[in-house]
Amino acid sequence: MKYPPINSKYPHMLHGGDYNPDQWIKNPEILDEDIRLMKLAHCNVMSVGIFAWDALEPEEGKFQFEWLDNILDKLADNNIYAILATPSGARPLWLAQKYPEVLRVQANRVRNLPGERHNHCFTSPIYREKTRLINKMLADRYKDHPALLAWHISNEYSGECHCPLCQDAFRTWLKQKYGNDLDKLNYAWWTAFWGHTYTDWSQIQSPAPNGDTKIHGLNLDWMRFVTHQTLEFYKNEIAPLKEITPNIPVTTNFMGTFEGLNYWEMAPYIDVISWDNYPQWHGNRPDWELASDVSFVHDINRSLKGGKPFMLMESTPSMTNWQPVSKLKRPGMHLLSSIHAIAHGSDTVQYFQWRKGRGGSEKFHGAVVDHCGHENTRVFNDVTEVGKTLEKLDDIVGTTVKPEVAIIYDWENRWAIDDALGPRREKKDYLLTCQSHYRPFWNRGISVDVIDMDADFSNYKLLIAPMLYMVRPGVTERIEKFVKDGGTFITTYWSGIVDENDLCFLGGFPGPLKKVTGIWSEEIDALYDDDVNFIVPEKNSTLELNDEYEAKELCDLIHTETAHVLARYKSDFYAGRPALTVNEYGKGKAYYIAFRNNNDFLDDFYEILVDKLSIKKSLDTQLPLGVTAQLRTDGENKFIFLLNFAPQKNIVDLKQVEFLDILSGEKVSRKIELPGYGLRILKKVL
């Protein structure tokens, strides 16, 4: 149950940040000072050269690597490793001036001007060739460099290009997908609606605000194509690296639940997943609620490669500069939020950015080294504390967790829900709904995988699929098998509505899930924001819910077929109709939650299920509100991360069990204290 380290030449937790020496070439004294400060901050890795193309190739075909040689040599001499970037995220101005086809075209068909970043066409043969060339030169030059630890491919891939080259590529992709059969495409996209039937492939255009946006099948296929084409661009980038440096892992930094790319499609081609995490701490809602939502995203990143540790590629050491309000992290939060990532399976804590630049839009974004230039700052001390803490966690490198619970959060499903008009245009809230189903497990210290609907379900006891609006081919069969074999499946209102082409299922909702859920949904009621209904638990049902619970926003009006009723609506014209049901199916059960609810319902509901199914907790105790316990294990030892996201102290009862507190070196048992925003890392031999 242990994965190898990201690179076996350095089997330790990684700590460092995005480093832009290319902005300081004229200040050699700063570069020397950087190395001194990196060692002082217990940093061991730097991401280098992310936007450095114009420093590497100032004129077409004229390369200068000496500054980078110098930096990498200095890093290596000081036992600091480099995650070396390919520079495609930002392009030299000469390149666009000479080859305008590399410039991205917006959905309204206006071609962008040079500048900015992430502003390239992902189809352009010239851009692909130029990218491949610079990447090859980097790989050739640094393949044996002792500092080279991993490749950082481009930066935060995102966006779309609607240029003629991309339109052609889209049509080619469609022809392949639909077997060159335009009738098949017309049917899948339901183009008879508004008389949009295509009679020639050349009529197909990507969605546009001044063109078509209402053909949902087109929108969905375009989103799929954007992921496909981005992935093709990525594959072109890594080809020379894989050839020249086959043993150096490649990653590209994801952005959490960024909607524009289906990360599940990309994950198989990435050696180690990494992501950039910028939560807005200390806001209007409790930090622990936000922490639970962030945990959900960490768990996606761990689940993307079946439990393999990931990298926290970017986080801020203090503040951001691009959010509406950039509040400073309160004392304790930097260490806590950094170890939070480790608790969920990261083997790194990295920052954007190492040093604040003097100009440009990121000059006020938090950095380890501020404009004052020295180490005598609160932030520098916080970062140093993280570095020293990570040095005590060697045993945890490569460890993982095998959760018994999984929640399905699916990108294509999200695209389809976001596109749907009705029953509510606002507050469709797919992501928030999934995160609300996650929170009861976080509060109890129960590990959860967050997967897409094509993942393997067989290792879980409990599978939760909130708002499974789209059901792709094969998914129903796998859910049915999961339940038949003894699994417990939960789904909700607004499930089983459309197929993979966004075409509604005929014969009653929840479409193919009717059999396993044993219900039929006749209508769905959308409530205004101020409306409220309630549900009333059935007396003597198999689920011991005590209270009435609020129903809001979406109320599914269902009939039972083979399912039993566990709760009913209290008022309105559907008073007495089923609101919560369970269907016995094979050796397992499928629950259907027909109403949107508040946290109190989900908390009580999952409390009962956790108990019934004997779902294992990271720690056998009741955790105070605001505290979670997350587990990593190598199969022989358990490492339990107790994280207090409340500003006040909390007590956790370890009962009679004795643990080693890894950070203090003490043995602990019974009641232990966690200061406000405090943490403990406990070890127990299994």
Ligand SMILES: [Zn+2]
């Ligand atoms: Zn393009």
